[in-house]
Amino acid sequence: MAPFLVARQQQGQLLKAVGFAATCFLLVSSAVTLAQTTTDLELETLAHERELLTQELDQYKGTVALLELDGMPPEQSGNAAVRKLALEMVRIKERLIKVTERELALLQEQITSARLLSMSQPQTNNEERAEDAIESKPLRVSAPDYSMQSEREHVARLHALLVQYYADLEEAALTLPSEDELAARAAASIEANTLSPIPYSSDKVRLSGAEGSTALSRITQRLIDPTIPESRRDVEQICSIRTQRLGTLIASERRSLRPVGKNNYIARIQLQPGSTTLRIKDHHWEVHIPEQHNAADFLITLYLPPQSLPELHLFSVEELLSQKNAHIPAWLPEELDISPNTG
Numbered sequence: 001m002a003p004f005l006v007a008r009q010q011q012g013q014l015l016k017a018v019g020f021a022a023t024c025f026l027l028v029s030s031a032v033t034l035a036q037t038t039t040d041l042e043l044e045t046l047a048h049e050r051e052l053l054t055q056e057l058d059q060y061k062g063t064v065a066l067l068e069l070d071g072m073p074p075e076q077s078g079n080a081a082v083r084k085l086a087l088e089m090v091r092i093k094e095r096l097i098k099v100t101e102r103e104l105a106l107l108q109e110q111i112t113s114a115r116l117l118s119m120s121q122p123q124t125n126n127e128e129r130a131e132d133a134i135e136s137k138p139l140r141v142s143a144p145d146y147s148m149q150s151e152r153e154h155v156a157r158l159h160a161l162l163v164q165y166y167a168d169l170e171e172a173a174l175t176l177p178s179e180d181e182l183a184a185r186a187a188a189s190i191e192a193n194t195l196s197p198i199p200y201s202s203d204k205v206r207l208s209g210a211e212g213s214t215a216l217s218r219i220t221q222r223l224i225d226p227t228i229p230e231s232r233r234d235v236e237q238i239c240s241i242r243t244q245r246l247g248t249l250i251a252s253e254r255r256s257l258r259p260v261g262k263n264n265y266i267a268r269i270q271l272q273p274g275s276t277t278l279r280i281k282d283h284h285w286e287v288h289i290p291e292q293h294n295a296a297d298f299l300i301t302l303y304l305p306p307q308s309l310p311e312l313h314l315f316s317v318e319e320l321l322s323q324k325n326a327h328i329p330a331w332l333p334e335e336l337d338i339s340p341n342t343g
Helices: 002-067 080-120 126-136 148-173 179-192 209-223 317-322
Strands: 237-245 248-261 264-271 274-280 283-289 296-303 311-316
Touching: 002 080, 080 148, 179 209, 209 248, 209 264, 209 296, 209 311, 209 317, 237 264, 237 296, 248 296, 274 311, 283 311, 296 317, 311 317
Parallel strands: none
Antiparallel strands: 237 248, 237 274, 248 264, 264 296, 274 283, 296 311
C-alpha cells in the first residue's frame, strides 16, 4: 500500500509541475502577445509618418531642382528661397532620423520578444521550436507575408536610410548655420543696429578699436543679409605671419582663420612690435606696430567674397574692449575668448 501511495503522490506532484509550467507559458505568451500588438500599432504609425515625411522631402527636392538650375548645392545657392528650402529639408531629415531610429528600436524589441516566446515553448527540438515561434507571429501586422529573411531586409533598409540621412545632415552642416548660430546672428544684429558706426576705408588694414567694432558689425550685417549665400565652413584660411624688427626676422608662424559663415573668417593672434606681413594665398598685407609697444593680442577679420578682392582688417583686442558699447557679437567663436569683461 505504501508504494502505491508514494506513486500517487509523485504523480500529483508531476501534474502540479506540468500545470505550473503550462500556466507560466500562458502568462509569458499573453504578455508577449500583448506587447507585440502594442508594438505593431506603433510601428504602423511610425511607418506611416516616415512615408509622409519622405514624400514631403521629395516635394522639397523637386522644388529645389526647379529653382536651382546650375547644380549648385541648395545650401550654397545664391537664391535665398532655395537656402530656406534647404533649411526645411534639414529639419525633415532630423525628424526622419528620430522616426527611423524609433522604428528600428521597436523591431529589435519584437525580435527579442519572439525569441523569448520561442524559448518558453516546451518542444523537444530546440531549433524547430525557435523557428516556429518566431515565424508564427509577424513582427508587423501590415506584413502578412512575413518571414525572418524579409524582416532582416527591412531592418537593413532602415539602417541604410539612417546612414544616408546622417550623411546628408553632416554635409548640410558644413554650410548651413545651426539654430543656435542663427539665433546668435539675430541677437548680434539687434545690437549692431544700435551702434553709431565709425567709417573706414575697406582697404585699410590696421584699424582702431572703434573701427574694429564697426568691422565686426559689418560682418554681422553680412551674416543676416538674405541676399548673400552661405559658404562652406569646413575650410579654414591659412595666414602666414612674418614679423621683422630692424631688418631681422623675429617671428614667423602660420595661423588658421576660422570661418564664421558667408565667406567671413576670424582669428585671434599675438603680434610683436615691428613690421608684419600677413599673407593668404596670393594676397598679402603690411602692418607696422611701433617699437615702443609691447606684444599684444589682435583680431584678424577676413572677408573673401567670390570673384572679388579680399578684405582684411586687424585691430587690437584691448583697444576694442576699451570702447564704450563696443560690438562684441554673439556669433564670435568661444575659443577667441572675447567678451566685454576680458581682454
